[in-house]
Amino acid sequence: xxxxxxxxxxxxxxxxxxxxxxxxxxxxxxxxxxxxxxxxxxxxxxxxxxxxxxxxxxxxxxxxxxxxxxxxxxxxxxxxxxxxxxxxxxxxxxxxxxxxxxxxxxxxxxxxxxxxxxxxxxxxxxxxxxxxxxxxxxxxxxxxxxxxxxxxxxxxxxxxxxxxxxxxxxxxxxxxxxxxxxxxxxxxxxxxxxxxxxxxxxxxxxxxxxxxxxxxxxxxxxxxxxxxxxxxxxxxxxxxxxxxxxxxxxxxxxxxxxxxxxxxxxxxxxxxxxxxxxxxxxxxxxxxxxxxxxxxxxxxxxxxxxxxxxxxxxxxxxxxxxxxxxxxxxxxxxxxxxxxxxxxxxxxxxxxxxxxxxxxxxxxxxxxxxxxxxxxxxxxxxxxxxxxxxxxxxxxxxxxxxxxxxxxxxxxxxxxxxxxxxxxxxxxxxxxxxxxxxxxxxxxxxxxxxxxxxxxxxxxxxxxxxxxxxxxxxxxxxxxxxxxxxxxxxxxxxxxxxxxxxxxxxxxxxxxxxxxxxxxxxxxxxx
Amino acid sequence: xxxxxxxxxxxxxxxxxxxxxxxxxxxxxxxxxxxxxxxxxxxxxxxxxxxxxxxxxxxxxxxxxxxxxxxxxxxxxxxxxxxxxxxxxxxxxxxxxxxxxxxxxxxxxxxxxxxxxxxxxxxxxxxxxxxxxxxxxxxxxxxxxxxxxxxxxxxxxxxxxxxxxxxxxxxxxxxxxxxxxxxxxxxxxxxxxxxxxxxxxxxxxxxxxxxxxxxxxxxxxxxxxxxxxxxxxxxxxxxxxxxxxxxxxxxxxxxxxxxxxxxxxxxxxxxxxxxxxxxxxxxxxxxxxxxxxxxxxxxxx
Numbered sequence: 163x164x165x166x167x168x169x170x171x172x173x174x175x176x177x178x179x180x181x182x183x184x185x186x187x188x189x190x191x192x193x194x195x196x197x198x199x200x201x202x203x204x205x206x207x208x209x210x211x212x213x214x215x216x217x218x219x220x221x222x223x224x225x226x227x228x229x230x231x232x233x234x235x236x237x238x239x240x241x242x243x244x245x246x247x248x249x250x251x252x253x254x255x256x257x258x259x260x261x262x263x264x265x266x267x268x269x270x271x272x273x274x275x276x277x278x279x280x281x282x283x284x285x286x287x288x289x290x291x292x293x294x295x296x297x298x299x300x301x302x303x304x305x306x307x308x309x310x311x312x313x314x315x316x317x318x319x320x321x322x323x324x325x326x327x328x329x330x331x332x333x334x335x336x337x338x339x340x341x342x343x344x345x346x347x348x349x350x351x352x353x354x355x356x357x358x359x360x361x362x363x364x365x366x367x368x369x370x371x372x373x374x375x376x377x378x379x380x381x382x383x384x385x386x387x388x389x390x391x392x393x394x395x396x397x398x399x400x401x402x403x404x405x406x407x408x409x410x411x412x413x414x415x416x417x418x419x420x421x422x423x424x425x426x427x428x429x430x431x432x433x434x435x436x437x438x439x440x441x442x443x444x445x446x447x448x449x450x451x452x453x454x455x456x457x458x459x460x461x462x463x464x465x466x467x468x469x470x471x472x473x474x475x476x477x478x479x480x481x482x483x484x485x486x487x488x489x490x491x492x493x494x495x496x497x498x499x500x501x502x503x504x505x506x507x508x509x510x511x512x513x514x515x516x517x518x519x520x521x522x523x524x525x526x527x528x529x530x531x532x533x534x535x536x537x538x539x540x541x542x543x544x545x546x547x548x549x550x551x552x553x554x555x556x557x558x559x560x561x562x563x564x565x566x567x568x569x570x571x572x573x574x575x576x577x578x579x580x581x582x583x584x585x586x587x588x589x590x591x592x593x594x595x596x597x598x599x600x601x602x603x604x605x606x607x608x609x610x611x612x613x614x615x616x617x618x619x620x621x622x623x624x625x626x627x628x629x630x631x632x633x634x635x636x637x638x639x640x641x642x643x644x645x646x647x648x649x650x651x652x653x654x655x656x657x658x659x660x661x662x663x664x665x666x667x668x669x670x671x672x673x674x675x676x677x678x679x680x681x682x683x684x685x686x687x688x689x
Numbered sequence: 690x691x692x693x694x695x696x697x698x699x700x701x702x703x704x705x706x707x708x709x710x711x712x713x714x715x716x717x718x719x720x721x722x723x724x725x726x727x728x729x730x731x732x733x734x735x736x737x738x739x740x741x742x743x744x745x746x747x748x749x750x751x752x753x754x755x756x757x758x759x760x761x762x763x764x765x766x767x768x769x770x771x772x773x774x775x776x777x778x779x780x781x782x783x784x785x786x787x788x789x790x791x792x793x794x795x796x797x798x799x800x801x802x803x804x805x806x807x808x809x810x811x812x813x814x815x816x817x818x819x820x821x822x823x824x825x826x827x828x829x830x831x832x833x834x835x836x837x838x839x840x841x842x843x844x845x846x847x848x849x850x851x852x853x854x855x856x857x858x859x860x861x862x863x864x865x866x867x868x869x870x871x872x873x874x875x876x877x878x879x880x881x882x883x884x885x886x887x888x889x890x891x892x893x894x895x896x897x898x899x900x901x902x903x904x905x906x907x908x909x910x911x912x913x914x915x916x917x918x919x920x921x922x923x924x925x926x927x928x929x930x931x932x933x934x935x936x937x938x939x940x941x942x943x944x945x946x947x948x949x950x951x952x953x954x955x956x957x958x959x960x961x962x963x964x965x966x967x968x969x970x971x972x973x974x975x976x977x978x979x980x981x982x983x984x985x986x987x988x989x990x
Contacts, residue, residue, distance in 0.1 A: 172790045504774035508832070510740045512791035513763040513839075686700065687740060 177526035190534040194541020201471040212305030215323040225271035236367030238262040242300035296322035329452035364430040387413030393435035435459035489574040498581035507687040565641020568667040572634035579678030696746030721885030722878035724895035767836030777821035806834040896986040920970040
């Protein structure tokens with residue numbers, strides 16, 4: 163076996179292990195990091211990346227501040243600069259570098275806040291909510307945190323927060339809008355924010371704050387319990403009253419509350435709809451329990467919002483647009499150039515056959531596609547993890563990998579066929595033309611087809627998937643489609659047939675590979 | 690042993706490059722392969738070394754078919770193309786190591802073998818020159834060094850003396866003779882018969898894609914015997930008849946050639962004068978090998 167196989171393995175090795183190929187692999191890693199980074203940037207532009215709950219208690223001529231700063235997944239960040247400023251004048255009243263989980267005292271903050279509260283109490287003043295705001299500036303983004311609550315009197319406090327739900331005291335028949343009643347019955351002001359990370363795993367974070375409004379200096383101690391339930395027969399929309407049978411639910415312990423604000427990690431059952439929360443005093447008396455509900459089945463998880471950038475038009479297709487050029491070049495270096503100069507003929511006088519040369523150099527390109535895409539996908543995953551702490555699920559990773567490799571191998575096969583039959587100048591001209599056709603001008607073709615087939619603009623998307631079967635680069639679009647479908651980002655398309663999605667690249671590859679060899683087998687290799 | 694068996698090749702529908710070409714090159718023998726440019730020599734050799742597939746026929750190298758068993762057959766072939774082409778931007782020794790890899794030779798081993806063989810073919814100082822800086826003669830020497838990697842016993846030299854300086858010509862001639870001594874089969878193609886005269890044992894003539902003759906060097910030399918060249922002012926058609934008993938007669942305008950004459954010049958003159966011919970000029974001409982060549986392929990030069 164060694165006698166005959168050595169030269170073939172050798173040609174493969176030499177075709178694969180070349181400087182340009184290795185540089186290319188590095189390029190793909192950078193592209194993976196770049197894709198994540200660009201997607202992340204787009205993502206945080208449309209989704210606030212920083213949230214906070216900050217409580218400031220004014221007592222004994224001193225301001226006592228206690229708060230946390232978290233990113234969009236509800237994880238505490240390392241550090242940031244907090245600024246309290248006036249919205250109307252833009253004047254910064256207070257600025258301090260703080261950790262993600264901070265507490266401090268300040269007399270200057272006390273003075274500034276006292277002054278603005280006094281101004282707000284004059285009749286002609288605008289409401290204080292429109293005057294004060296907290297701004298957080300950090301390395302991963304900035305956040306504008308509105309005023310959440312204020313109490314003036316002998317127990318003065320100001321709370322800033324992007325927390326959108328309040329606990330309410332009585333079970334049954336209440337909506338999430340029971341704030342007034344809460345304030346009436348209880349001396350505790352407590353609220354929560356649910357961050358759904360992933361619909362499929364049910365991973366979520368819950369940020370809970372609790373303030374003893376009678377004496378804010380005293381922290382609330384309580385037990386937090388939860389359960390999930392189905393929203394059977396409920397009208398759509400969270401603003402409708404939801405008759406949750408809170409009394410019938412058996413609550414499970416989530417954790418204890420000992421501070422003004424706490425973050426809990428929890429797993430929500432993916433096939434249920436509603437999270438029910440119960441906050442009871444630490445003494446075990448359930449008479450004073452507070453309840454909260456959050457419909458999570460209609461929330462768009464952080465993950466899906468992020469994935470729509472990664473897999474959608476902004477991220478993946480932007481990068482995928484340029485990958486085929488690499489394979490166009492690879493087919494040129496491995497086949498078109500040596501064939502065209504005539505150097506391939508001298509190599510063919512070694513103990514290798516035309517089939518060996520054709521196959522090994524083809525496989526070298528395929529191997530590059532497999533490895534580089536793996537590196538690319540790995541880099542995407544790694545930088546997602548680092549940037550946002552989220553990764554695509556295994557199925558989506560597999561689909562992304564398969565789609566990218568299928569597209570790149572199909573396009574490479576097309577180029578390779580051209581390379582084994584055309585002179586290098588002509589090869590470059592035609593392959594670049596085809597690249598432009600399949601990547602840049604394809605949407606124009608779909609548009610023209612849509613106009614002439616009379617479907618109107620509405621049919622554009624359907625047609626783009628339909629015509630995609632005739633485009634070797636389309637597996638990337640199908641991968642993007644399946645990933646977004648998986649995360650519930652886009653609806654199902656009638657024109658995407660799984661069998662055709664699989665069959666189309668297989669046909670592209672086998673037809674051009676076979677055709678290429680038919681030509682190469684006979685061709686005169688003299689330059 | 691190279692056995693060329695009925696190979697045919699058509700490049701386009703109009704040009705039949707090779708038509709049923711067959712001949713052998715036995716071990717310990719140098720065979721000259723002679724024909725005009727475009728006769729099909731290079732095509733034959735390219736098919737024989739396996740870089741061009743024939744339309745039909747086969748070439749056996751030490752009994753291995755170049756068509757069906759190329760990997761094995763190629764192990765026994767050394768080839769110096771007429772115009773060798775390599776990757777232009779690679780250094781000579783590196784390219785040698787690269788090509789040696791196809792024979793399963795590790796890069797360390799190939800490096801020392803490369804130094805030895807490049808030295809042997811006279812490229813000792815050019816290891817680190819890029820191949821595009823090589824002259825034609827150097828390229829042929831390099832191709833030869835590569836041919837010798839596997840120590841084959843069949844060599845095909847395609848117009849190898851073409852474009853070489855006298856030193857290069859002597860080098861390749863001596864090398865061919867050395868290979869013959871070592872028992873190798875050597876095919877030596879040329880479009881000039883005299884180029885192969887000194888070294889070939891046999892000559893195969895190809896013309897327009899067909900083998901027209903196979904001759905030993907002795908036979909060829911005998912064809913190059915002296916001839917009488919007689920210019921007659923009142924030439925007519927009876928001359929040929931009159932002289933046919935004294936040698937091979939050929940008439941061109943006012944000149945009659947008598948090849949391999951069997952009688953003395955005086956006798957011929959006498960006969961001509963007796964028959965009323967006016968002999969203007971009588972000379973003794975030795976027909977050279979090129980005349981022989983053109984006579985063999987049936988075309989006048």
